[in-house]
Amino acid sequence: MTEEIREENINNEEFIFIVRCGEVALKGMNKPYFERMLLDRIKKLLKKFDGVRAYRHEGLIYVRAEKSPEGMTLDKAEQLARKQAILKEIGKVFGVASISPAMECASTMEDIGRTAVAYMMEAIEERGVKTFKVEAKRADKNFPVKSPDIGRQIGAAVLKGCKVLKVDVHKPDVKLFVDVRHDKSYVYQDKIPGFGGLPLGTNGKGMSLLSGGIDSPVSTWMMAKRGMMIEAVHFHSFPYTSQRAQEKVEQLASLVATYCGRFRMHVINLLPIQEQIVQNCPEEETTILVRRFMMRIAEELAKANGCNMLITGENLGQVASQTAEALVVTDASVSLPVMRPLIGMDKTDIMDLAQEIGTYEKSIEPYEDCCTVFLPKHPATKPKLDRILHSESKLDCEGLIKAAIESEEIVEIRPA
Numbered sequence: 328m329t330e331e332i333r334e335e336n337i338n339n340e341e342f343i344f345i346v347r348c349g350e351v352a353l354k355g356m357n358k359p360y361f362e363r364m365l366l367d368r369i370k371k372l373l374k375k376f377d378g379v380r381a382y383r384h385e386g387l388i389y390v391r392a393e394k395s396p397e398g399m400t401l402d403k404a405e406q407l408a409r410k411q412a413i414l415k416e417i418g419k420v421f422g423v424a425s426i427s428p429a430m431e432c433a434s435t436m437e438d439i440g441r442t443a444v445a446y447m448m449e450a451i452e453e454r455g456v457k458t459f460k461v462e463a464k465r466a467d468k469n470f471p472v473k474s475p476d477i478g479r480q481i482g483a484a485v486l487k488g489c490k491v492l493k494v495d496v497h498k499p500d501v502k503l504f505v506d507v508r509h510d511k512s513y514v515y516q517d518k519i520p521g522f523g524g525l526p527l528g529t530n531g532k533g534m535s536l537l538s539g540g541i542d543s544p545v546s547t548w549m550m551a552k553r554g555m556m557i558e559a560v561h562f563h564s565f566p567y568t569s570q571r572a573q574e575k576v577e578q579l580a581s582l583v584a585t586y587c588g589r590f591r592m593h594v595i596n597l598l599p600i601q602e603q604i605v606q607n608c609p610e611e612e613t614t615i616l617v618r619r620f621m622m623r624i625a626e627e628l629a630k631a632n633g634c635n636m637l638i639t640g641e642n643l644g645q646v647a648s649q650t651a652e653a654l655v656v657t658d659a660s661v662s663l664p665v666m667r668p669l670i671g672m673d674k675t676d677i678m679d680l681a682q683e684i685g686t687y688e689k690s691i692e693p694y695e696d697c698c699t700v701f702l703p704k705h706p707a708t709k710p711k712l713d714r715i716l717h718s719e720s721k722l723d724c725e726g727l728i729k730a731a732i733e734s735e736e737i738v739e740i741r742p743a
C-alpha cells in the first residue's frame with residue numbers, strides 16, 4: 328500500500344525543464360512584463376510539440392513534456408530524442424540564462440532520496456558515473472531539514488541505493504542539485520547555459536541589411552538577442568548575381584529566423600543604381616557610393632515599416648569600406664541610428680559565433696554578392712564627404728531610390 332503511494336510521489340510521466348531567466352530577473356518593476364514575454368516566446372517555440380506546457384512559478388519557468396504524448400507510444404530512445412529536441416528549442420529563446428532537465432517529486436526526504444537514487448542509477452547506466460556530490464538548497468524555509476543536512480542525508484541515501492558510487496566533494500563526476508520547494512522538489516545535474524539576452528519583442532524593431540556573408544547574419548542575431556524584432560533588406564544585382572545566390576540568402580535568413588521568429592525580407596535590385604554610379608562617378612568612389620544608396624534605401628524601408636534603427640554587419644577596419652572615414656561618410660547618408668554590433672569584434676570571434684548559432688556553413692557557400700559586382704581596383708579608403716556629395720549631385724538619387732523600392736520583392740522568411 329505505502330509503496331504504491333510513494334510511486335505516485337515521483338513524477339515518471341514527464342520530462343521537466345527548469346528554465347532560469349537571466350537579465351530578465353533584474354528588471355525591477357518591469358519584471359512581470361519581461362517574464363511574460365519570455366514565457367510567451369517559449370510557448371510559441373514549443374507549440375510544435377504535443378503534450379508540452381510551460382508556466383511561471385516562484386521566479387522560474389517550468390516546462391513539462393509528457394514523455395510519450397497522448398496517442399503515441401515512444402520507446403526510450405525516441406523519448407530521449409524528444410527530450411533533446413525540446414531542450415534545443417528552449418535553448419534558442421533569448422532571455423534564457425540556463426536550463427536544467429530535472430526529476431520531480433513530492434517534498435519529503437524519503438521521496439527526494441528515492442528520486443536522487445533513480446537519477447543516479449540512470450547516470451551510471453548511461454555514462455558510467457563513479458563519483459558524486461550532493462548540493463542542496465531549500466527555497467521553502469519551513470521545510471524541517473536544513474540545507475547541509477538535506478545534502479548529507481540524500482548523499483547517504485544515494486550511497487545506499489547505488490553501491491558502485493563514491494562521494495567526491497572536490498571533483499565529482501556528477502554534482503547533484505537538490506532544490507526543495509514548497510509543493511514539489513527537484514533533482515538535477517546540469518545547468519545548460521542559454522544565450523541570455525532579452526525576450527524578443529521587448530526592444531523595438533530593426534531593419535537589418537542582410538547579405539549572404541558571415542557577418543550580417545551574426546549582427547542580426549545579436550540585435551535580436553537584445554529583444555529587437557527584425558525586418559531585413561537584401562540587395563542583389565541580377566543578372567550579375569544569380570537566383571541561387573538569392574536562395575542562399577533566404578536560407579541563411581531562415582536560420583536566423585529560428586531565433587528571431589519569422590520576418591519579412593525586402594529584396595531589391597541594385598543594378599540600375601550601380602550602373603549609374605559606374606557611368607557617372609569616379610571609379611574609386613563606387614563602393615562608398617553604393618553603400619550610401621543601400622543605407623538610404625534601407626532607411627526608407629525602415630521608416631515605412633515601423634523600424635527604429637538600421638543594423639549592419641560592418642566592423643571597424645575589416646575592409647576598405649569599413650575604415651573610420653568610410654563609416655562616417657556612410658552614416659552621413661541617413662538620419663536613423665545605425666547599429667553595428669560587430670564593430671569591435673575580431674573576424675575570428677565573429678566566425679566562432681557564426682558557428683555557434685549555426686549560420687557559418689551556409690555563409691561560406693561560394694555565391695556572388697552585389698558588392699563584388701563593379702568592384703573598383705583601388706577603392707577610396709578615406710573618402711571625403713564633400714567629394715562624395717559632389718559625385719552624387721550628378722545622379723538623380725531620389726528617383727533612383729524610389730524606382731529601386733518600387734520594384735522590390737517581399738519574401739516571407741520562416742524559421743528553418
Ligand code: ATP
Nearest residue numbers: 536537538540541542543560561562639640641698
Ligand atoms: P557580410 O559578411 O555581412 O557580407 P562583409 O564583411 O562582406 O559583411 P561588406 O560587404 O562591406 O562586408 O558589407 C558590410 C555590411 O553591409 C554587411 O554586413 C551587410 O550588413 C551590408 N550588406 C553588404 N552587402 C549586402 C547585400 N547584398 N544586401 C544587404 N546588405 C548588404
Ligand code: MG
Nearest residue numbers: 538540696698
Ligand atoms: Mg559581404
